[in-house]
Amino acid sequence: MENKKSRKKSSHIFEKENSKKESSFTSTGEKILFHEKAIENLRNKRNHPIVLHIMPTELCNLRCAFCSVAQRGKNGKLFPDLEMSRIKNVVKKFKKMGLKAVILSGGGEPTIYPRINELLEFLHSEKLETGLISNGIALARNINPKNLNCLTWIRISINSLDYIDDIEVPKLNPQKTTLGFSYIWNPLTSQKTIKKIQNKIRKVSLYNRVEYVRLLPDCNLKTEKLEKAHENLRKIAKKLGHPFFHQYKIHKTPGECHLGRIHPVFYTDGHIYPCDSLVLNSPLHDKKFHRDYALCRWDEIGRFYEKKIDGSLIDTKKCPHCVFSRQNKLLFKIINGNRNLPETRRKLKHINFV
Numbered sequence: 001m002e003n004k005k006s007r008k009k010s011s012h013i014f015e016k017e018n019s020k021k022e023s024s025f026t027s028t029g030e031k032i033l034f035h036e037k038a039i040e041n042l043r044n045k046r047n048h049p050i051v052l053h054i055m056p057t058e059l060c061n062l063r064c065a066f067c068s069v070a071q072r073g074k075n076g077k078l079f080p081d082l083e084m085s086r087i088k089n090v091v092k093k094f095k096k097m098g099l100k101a102v103i104l105s106g107g108g109e110p111t112i113y114p115r116i117n118e119l120l121e122f123l124h125s126e127k128l129e130t131g132l133i134s135n136g137i138a139l140a141r142n143i144n145p146k147n148l149n150c151l152t153w154i155r156i157s158i159n160s161l162d163y164i165d166d167i168e169v170p171k172l173n174p175q176k177t178t179l180g181f182s183y184i185w186n187p188l189t190s191q192k193t194i195k196k197i198q199n200k201i202r203k204v205s206l207y208n209r210v211e212y213v214r215l216l217p218d219c220n221l222k223t224e225k226l227e228k229a230h231e232n233l234r235k236i237a238k239k240l241g242h243p244f245f246h247q248y249k250i251h252k253t254p255g256e257c258h259l260g261r262i263h264p265v266f267y268t269d270g271h272i273y274p275c276d277s278l279v280l281n282s283p284l285h286d287k288k289f290h291r292d293y294a295l296c297r298w299d300e301i302g303r304f305y306e307k308k309i310d311g312s313l314i315d316t317k318k319c320p321h322c323v324f325s326r327q328n329k330l331l332f333k334i335i336n337g338n339r340n341l342p343e344t345r346r347k348l349k350h351i352n353f354v
Contacts, residue, residue, distance in 0.1 A: 014237075014238045017242070017245070020346065021211075021212050021214075021245040022245060022246075022247050022248070023346075023348050024348045024349040025153075025155075025178075027263070027324075027327065027354060029326050031348060031353065032327075034344060035050060037098065042261065042262075042331065042334045042335050043337055045308045046308070046309065047261045047262075047305045047307075048098045048261065049094045049097050049098060049099050049261070049262060050100055050101065050263065050352060050354050051102065051262070051353050052090070052091065052099055052102050052103070052264055052266060053264070053265040053266065053276050054091075054103070055104075055106055055265065055267050055268050056110060056115075057082070057110065058073055058078040058081075058107050058108045058268045060106060060107075061135070061137050062109070062137070062163055064159055064163075064184075064186075065162075065186050065188060068277070068279045068287055069107065069279055069287055069289065071285070071287050071288050072268075072287075072289070073288065074269070078108075078268075079269045079270075081113060082266070082268055084115050084118060084119065084122070086270065087266070088122060090266055090272075090298050091122075091123070092126075093301045093305075094305075095126060100128065100129060101128055101152070101350075101352035101353050102123050102128050102130050102131070105133035107267065107268050110132060111132075111139050111142045112138050112142065116143060117142075117147050120143070120147040121147060124150040129353070130150060130151050130152055131151065131152055131155070132151050132154045132155070134156055134157070135157045135160040135167075136157070136158070137160055137167055139167070139168070139169070139170065140169070140170040141168070143170075148170060148177060152350065153178040153350060153353075155180045155181065155214075156169065156180070156181050157182050158182065158183050158197055158213070159183055162188045162189075167200075171207050174208070179209065179211060180210070180213070181210065183216070185215065185229060186218050197213070198240070211243060213243050213244045213245070214245060214247050215233050215236065215247070216233070219277070219321070219323055220284065223321070226250060226251060227250060230246070233246045234246045234248075252322060252323075253325070254319070254324070254328035254329065255316065255332060256312035256328060257316050257319065257322075257328055258309075258313060258328050258332060258335060259274060259275050259313075259324050260275060262331070263275070263354055270297060270298045271289075271294035271298065272295045272296050272297075273293055274293065274295055275322075277324065278290075278319065280321040280322075280323065281318060281319050281320060309335055330342075
């Protein structure tokens, strides 16, 4: 009886901690509830970008088996890197509309963007919170140590250890920058891999505070296989314990698409897209940001985002593998004046990264 009670208590603690990590360190939609001005604007049918996702380069130093943009580029050629002048133009326009934060990722690997330090310094000068998603290979080498303090958080894809022996993780100031890791379960995953990751996390924890290690299945899996993969990963995360947690993402076509109204994506091709995961709707042989999902060009932002909200951003029939259905469902409620919104009683980190 005691063992049964103990297991039940342990399971309850895991679920509580897992939920808190998932809500703080990923986008579940809950964070929008902390933004009263954005909610007011959305109810008045006005767009309100809170966080901008920038993908400045398509170049990468890895070729991951699960890469969601494996066939990036146009006609077999990569798009050139985003010009700093365009990035600055887009950021300043969105900032006038309420922008509070920026996420840098790929596309390719953002730390090999030639002007990464200039970009970090610019975002810091604009007083914008900044998050970085990187495979970690060039992080310590390419980013000036003083610019690490410009980052609100860094998430390192530790899948890099599937391909190379080690990565150098620089020492961070935990008062300024949250350090986390992410691992996507894939065909290369083995018990040896997990041990390797655990050892690396232990070593990094000797000189850095590691807040989390997110476990996630490959969202390119077919829906039924994805659900089963989630079940297995939940058990694995529970067994591994802190700082590991499991993020639940499942395919579900939303009634309407609204995420890009608060979380637009600026891709390397110079266009604005409604989310960072629309590539999941592409066939496996053609994984890229397809232009027919684009909302507008970089120089059309003012005109597009100043339009009154009128229905879905895109035809959601094109998005059978959407992983943001619960976010879109909440935004739909807000936009259509539903006053019966969930309450937010718990404190979450990084609330500007909706």
